[in-house]
Amino acid sequence: MEITVKIFRYNPEKDQRGHYVSYTVEADPNDRVLDVLELIKGHKDGSLSFRRSCAHGVCGSDAMRINGRNMLACKTLIRDVGANITVEPLMGLKVAKDLIVDMDPFFDNYKKMLPYMINESPLPADGRERLQSPEQRARFDESTKCIMCAACTTSCPSFWASDEYYGPAALVAAHRFVFDSRDEGASQRLEILSETNGTVRCHTAYNCTNACPRDIQVTKAIGELKMAMVTGKLE
């Protein structure tokens, strides 16, 4: 089938502002948007820039706005988006070139969540593992699925207003450790989350949940963090 792909283009060395360029290409309905972008870059316009790596929905590199919705280009089939496709960079982050955005504010916010295990207690008697029951593991299982693609954060109206808001992805990272029974840094993280740019900036728009390519219930996770602040319960 013949499809038309309208792509946002911006070269900071040449362009004052972004513009759109349309490409008409042959594609199979079962092709992915990433395949089409590769086709355009390989055969039509080598200057087109976009991020991609694993191409199988695991690395999270190729999150972009496809027909107005944040998606992974490698997980989006042509048959699901139609013959007229508009591809744009993620919103809320500065465009570096074409479909590539500056991810620094996103990862800066992620780092603020102390995204690593904090446990100063002595190791168990056998000196090996800190054991955890399947139920305790299941408590934060969902938030371990995050691939940091930024689809959720860049679909959030609060993040569009200010990238100082930590954003859904960072809050999911906090959730992953706050509810881990082996972790002892919950109070530090909740202290950080209680700041003006923390959980209170979430207005439960649910854009993040809709955008997540891993089907993580992001808004629910943020709600659980809010409840933990009020009740103190981490189970």
Next chain:
Amino acid sequence: MAARTLPIKKRGFSFEVFMWAFTRFTVIAMYGLILAGIIGALIASARTGANFADILYWSFFPNLAESPLGKNFGMIILAKLMVIAFVLVVCGHGVHGVLEIWDDYVTSESGRRWARYIVISYAVAASLAAMYIIWIA
């Protein structure tokens, strides 16, 4: 294994979180008060044989000086307290709504701090004035 519960001081329960929780409580209280107002108006209108317009009037624009149930001092005090409670929760909820919108546009720390001073001062002043007006009505 023991349940993990953080003590209050370690929950990060800041002013912002308090305002978030308060906003949720106020909206629940608002629904409760609206329901109580409508039920009260239905009962009062049933006793006095009022029509639908009267029910709406007594639900949303209660004239405390002229109760359809007569000059029952206790009832009027209760009605005044109900209206005052409604004004307080509406004011509390509205103030936080204004701050939420403000924070979308003003991201500087001082800007946000001053917004809180101004809006909360206004809310306290408006609530006090409303309470006084309702009480003397």
